[in-house]
Amino acid sequence: xxxxxxxxxxxxxxxxxxxxxxxxxxxxxxxxxxxxxxxxxxxxxxxxxxxxxxxxxxxxxxxxxxxxxxxxxxxxxxxxxxxxxxxxxxxxxxxxxxxxxxxxxxxxxxxxxxxxxxxxxxxxxxxxxxxxxxxxxxxxxxxxxxxxxxxxxxxxxxxxxxxxxxxxxxxxxxxxxxxxxxxxxxxxxxxxxxxxxxxxxxxxxxxxxxxxxxxxxxxxxxxxxxxxxxxxxxxxxxxxxxxxxxxxxxxxxxxxxxxxxxxxxxxxxxxxxxxxxxxxxxxxxxxxxxxxxxxxxxxxxxxxxxxxxxxxxxxxxxxxxxxxxxxxxxxxxxxxxxxxxxxxxxxxxxxxxxxxxxxxxxxxxxxxxxxxxxxxxxxxxxxxxxxxxxxxxxxxxxxxxxxxxxxxxxxxxxxxxxxxxxxxxxxxxxxxxxxxxxxxxxxxxxxxxxxxxxxxxxxxxxxxxxxxxxxxxxxxxxxxxxxxxxxxxxxxxxxxxxxxxxxxxxxxxxxxxxxxxxxxxxxxxxxxxxxxxxxxxxxxxxxxxxxxxxxxxxxxxxxxxxxxxxxxxxxxxxxxxxxxxxxxxxxxxxxxxxxxxxxxxxxxxxxxxxxxxxxxxxxxxxxxxxxxxxxxxxxxxxxxxxxxxxxxxxxxxxxxxxxxxxxxxxxxxxxxxxxxxxxxxxxxxxxxxxxxxxxxxxxxxxxxxxxxxxxxxxxxxxxxxxxxxxxxxxxxxxxxxxxxxxxxxxxxxxxxxxxxxxxxxxxxxxxxx
Amino acid sequence: xxxxxxxxxxxxxxxxxxxxxxxxxxxxxxxxxxxxxxxxxxxxxxxxxxxxxxxxxxxxxxxxxxxxxxxxxxxxxxxxxxxxxxxxxxxxxxxxxxxxxxxxxxxxxxxxxxxxxxxxxxxxxxxxxxxxxxxxxxxxxxxxxxxxxxxxxxxxx
Numbered sequence: 001x002x003x004x005x006x007x008x009x010x011x012x013x014x015x016x017x018x019x020x021x022x023x024x025x026x027x028x029x030x031x032x033x034x035x036x037x038x039x040x041x042x043x044x045x046x047x048x049x050x051x052x053x054x055x056x057x058x059x060x061x062x063x064x065x066x067x068x069x070x071x072x073x074x075x076x077x078x079x080x081x082x083x084x085x086x087x088x089x090x091x092x093x094x095x096x097x098x099x100x101x102x103x104x105x106x107x108x109x110x111x112x113x114x115x116x117x118x119x120x121x122x123x124x125x126x127x128x129x130x131x132x133x134x135x136x137x138x139x140x141x142x143x144x145x146x147x148x149x150x151x152x153x154x155x156x157x158x159x160x161x162x163x164x165x166x167x168x169x170x171x172x173x174x175x176x177x178x179x180x181x182x183x184x185x186x187x188x189x190x191x192x193x194x195x196x197x198x199x200x201x202x203x204x205x206x207x208x209x210x211x212x213x214x215x216x217x218x219x220x221x222x223x224x225x226x227x228x229x230x231x232x233x234x235x236x237x238x239x240x241x242x243x244x245x246x247x248x249x250x251x252x253x254x255x256x257x258x259x260x261x262x263x264x265x266x267x268x269x270x271x272x273x274x275x276x277x278x279x280x281x282x283x284x285x286x287x288x289x290x291x292x293x294x295x296x297x298x299x300x301x302x303x304x305x306x307x308x309x310x311x312x313x314x315x316x317x318x319x320x321x322x323x324x325x326x327x328x329x330x331x332x333x334x335x336x337x338x339x340x341x342x343x344x345x346x347x348x349x350x351x352x353x354x355x356x357x358x359x360x361x362x363x364x365x366x367x368x369x370x371x372x373x374x375x376x377x378x379x380x381x382x383x384x385x386x387x388x389x390x391x392x393x394x395x396x397x398x399x400x401x402x403x404x405x406x407x408x409x410x411x412x413x414x415x416x417x418x419x420x421x422x423x424x425x426x427x428x429x430x431x432x433x434x435x436x437x438x439x440x441x442x443x444x445x446x447x448x449x450x451x452x453x454x455x456x457x458x459x460x461x462x463x464x465x466x467x468x469x470x471x472x473x474x475x476x477x478x479x480x481x482x483x484x485x486x487x488x489x490x491x492x493x494x495x496x497x498x499x500x501x502x503x504x505x506x507x508x509x510x511x512x513x514x515x516x517x518x519x520x521x522x523x524x525x526x527x528x529x530x531x532x533x534x535x536x537x538x539x540x541x542x543x544x545x546x547x548x549x550x551x552x553x554x555x556x557x558x559x560x561x562x563x564x565x566x567x568x569x570x571x572x573x574x575x576x577x578x579x580x581x582x583x584x585x586x587x588x589x590x591x592x593x594x595x596x597x598x599x600x601x602x603x604x605x606x607x608x609x610x611x612x613x614x615x616x617x618x619x620x621x622x623x624x625x626x627x628x629x630x631x632x633x634x635x636x637x638x639x640x641x642x643x644x645x646x647x648x649x650x651x652x653x654x655x656x657x658x659x660x661x662x663x664x665x666x667x668x669x670x671x672x673x674x675x676x677x678x679x680x681x682x683x684x685x686x687x688x689x690x691x692x693x694x695x696x697x698x699x700x701x702x703x704x705x706x707x708x709x710x711x712x713x714x715x716x717x718x719x720x721x722x723x724x725x726x727x728x729x730x731x732x733x734x735x736x737x738x739x740x741x742x743x744x745x746x747x748x749x750x751x752x753x754x755x756x757x758x759x760x761x762x763x764x765x766x767x768x769x
Numbered sequence: 770x771x772x773x774x775x776x777x778x779x780x781x782x783x784x785x786x787x788x789x790x791x792x793x794x795x796x797x798x799x800x801x802x803x804x805x806x807x808x809x810x811x812x813x814x815x816x817x818x819x820x821x822x823x824x825x826x827x828x829x830x831x832x833x834x835x836x837x838x839x840x841x842x843x844x845x846x847x848x849x850x851x852x853x854x855x856x857x858x859x860x861x862x863x864x865x866x867x868x869x870x871x872x873x874x875x876x877x878x879x880x881x882x883x884x885x886x887x888x889x890x891x892x893x894x895x896x897x898x899x900x901x902x903x904x905x906x907x908x909x910x911x912x913x914x915x916x917x918x919x920x921x922x923x924x925x926x
Contacts, residue, residue, distance in 0.1 A: 168830055
């Protein structure tokens with residue numbers, strides 16, 4: 001510990017602290033631009049100059065380590081003169097366009113210029129002008145405003161993992177730019193907008209749509225991935241104008257993924273439905289709520305009376321809130337319907353665990369593991385901010401290994417990697433299990449039949465990564481959870497965890513996947529395999545939210561009654577009989593339970609659009625209409641307290657309820673690797689125009705395979721290929737993907753171009769179109 | 770994009786640094802690429818970056834920062850005259866003016882026959898031999914008085 005005195009206040013700080021850290025710890029503000037607590041120290045803006053006793057000249061607080069007995073003056077004449085001098089230099093080339101700048105009102109340069117700037121400028125010469133850059137559909141640039149703090153450059157390199165921005169030229173000609181002809185394509189790129197202390201990088205979708213001081217800031221929780229990033233939703237005139245991160249060190253730190261940040265565009269989409277609609281005689285008609293709800297209640301009663309209660313199934317995505325899912329289940333059990341399902345993207349429903357599957361540890365502890373083994377996960381696209389956390393962990397010595405059907409770059413160092421065919425994921429895990437058993441000198445569990453498995457060198461390397469680590473984690477991603485043999489993947493992974501002492505964890509696919517399990521809305525199985533007479537669909541689009549979208553679509557098209565509770569009319573119009581407009585996350589109060597089992601409640605940030613109602617209220621009234629008892633809730637909090645009564649922690653468990661028989665199988669031939677792309681995963685991101693213009697969205701529309709496989713199929717990059725799977729056909733542009741094994745065809749799932757195809761993993765045929 | 774000899778030289782540069790610090794070799798790699806191709810196009814910078822396995826923009830930063838990397842076509846002989854203080858005091862500007870007048874071009878320009886390019890250079894660390902001039906970045910000429918320039922230009926045929 002070192003003693004230091006700042007502005008006359010004595011304190012002790014750990015050795016290695018900088019003057020900036022010390023000042024922050026006692027709440028002394030030192031003006032700065034380039035310093036950011038999550039980024040490396042650049043000390044290039046010079047705004048944080050302070051006076052240090054016995055130092056001949058002012059020193060930058062962000063880069064000056066504290067020495068014992070140091071005396072620092074942050075507001076002495078020397079310090080203030082230095083800071084004012086720096087400010088004058090910074091303003092020399094900065095344009096005076098604050099009135100038209102989107103950063104105005106939340107600009108650090110503007111704020112500090114008030115404190116340290118002069119009323120006029122002594123600079124008479126011509127100001128410099130810098131050409132704007134195209135950074136893609138999310139980030140707008142006004143590069144003349146740039147003060148070269150290099151935060152954005154350091155962010156892309158250190159946090160996002162790949163330096164997409166750089167500082168070219170030097171001296172007066174310095175500019176921040178991406179490589180010529182490239183854009184910023186990171187899935188967490190939007191954070192540079194927050195980092196930019198001036199208006200050089202601003203949000204493209206938000207551009208010129210409001211002034212920051214007109215916006216109210218309301219807290220919310222991201223409805224996308226299983227992380228549950230905390231949001232500040234900014235609204236004006238009952239409309240969501242933009243979304244910013246709410247700092248929460250335990251969850252999203254100070255970052256947001258682009259999906260969390262820009263999906264709000266869908267909330268104001270033209271496709272929103274604002275009035276209940278009923279289809280009568282094949283024609284859609286607007287109805288009032290009373291009529292529509294009676295139609296639904298009578299319809300459901302009629303179908304059950306005629307065909308029995310097994311003829312009805314209720315489905316919802318796990319992007320629905322705890323309250324909605326709880327009432328959905330309660331409503332269905334009132335009707336005697338057991339088939340309530342939220343695991344819509346699953347193909348194997350046989351896994352039974354002792355509790356709700358979860359991350360197995362707090363999110364904040366993930367990066368402090370010594371080793372992490374990822375199984376079946378396109379992590380950067382599934383959980384962008386978790387990938388970022390692991391990247392920081394690797395810098396501190398975490399060893400990262402993966403068993404995946406692709407070798408996608410995680411933009412960090414992988415200590416070992418086993419790439420398998422998508423239909424051989426179980427066998428890949430078994431190879432590692434066998435290697436682990438060999439290292440440990442133990443026998444395989446009796447439920448595992450891995451006699452036919454040979455251990456390749458890569459599997460041994462993966463096993464070695466986990467060996468001897470006191471703190472390790474094995475994480476199952478979306479590709480594992482959506483795998484046709486998920487239970488076997490899980491059981492084999494659990495056996496590795498058992499043998500190595502690693503913690504097994506499941507990366508929740510959706511914002512409320514854990515909550516859905518706690519409520520028990522995972523009891524239906526594949527409700528579309530055997531078509532039902534009636535479907536009750538909450539926030540669900542059959543062809544986009546269900547693994548076998550084509551089969552689901554056929555099932556709902558042939559059903560007698562389809563009730564759709566949705567914020568958007570577009571997809572349900574084709575097959576529903578009644579559409580009830582329900583509120584998206586921004587217009588309802590609710591709760592999501594994230595992957596670490598943390599229940600986060602939020603309030604609606606704007607009032608529901610048109611006649612839209614929160615889904616929990618709709619379900620409550622339906623319960624009343626059907627005459628069920630226990631539907632007298634007056635607030636969502638009441639429902640939450642009943643739904644999540646007691647502690648959540650004891651109800652989380654990744655322990656298998658019964659042993660699963662795991663048996664190695666052989667596979668050959670062309671096989672599909674179907675994954676749900678980043679911006680197709682849920683109703684909102686599908687409808688966010690800016691996200692759909694990103695490079696990630698473009699890649700999702702391509703068929704990808706190894707160069708050898710393409711050559712064998714007679715396909716060249718840029719060709720159109722016709723893909724056939726089951727009865728479905730899709731036509732896609734061909735691209736080469738070096739991260740795949742031969743015979744693997746990577747085709748997005750639940751994508752508008754591939755909606756006709758069947759299961760995510762399966763035999764597929766490809767010809768040139 | 771580059772010859773086997775150049776790639777072998779870049780490999781030699783890479784071998785000078787630890788395996789996890791390959792980006793340290795980028796200056797040498799760009800120099801080798803420029804020596805072979807005369808100047809660095811964006812495509813060449815991207816190729817070198819991918820060979821060294823760093824993001825292209827990181828190589829671009831380096832290529833645009835240092836003035837001995839040429840990003841536009843240069844003549845057969847690139848003459849770089851130092852105009853920093855010691856050279857300037859010893860006649861660096863006289864040297865430069867003489868060259869400008871003799872070749873009929875200014876700094877940053879190339880003669881119509883594509884033979885000479887004139888460039889303004891920074892200190893080359895040989896102030897005792899001022900004024901100094903570099904030919905094609907690699908060979909240094911001392912005491913470049915007008916007579917010495919005439920002699921040198923005659924050699925460069």
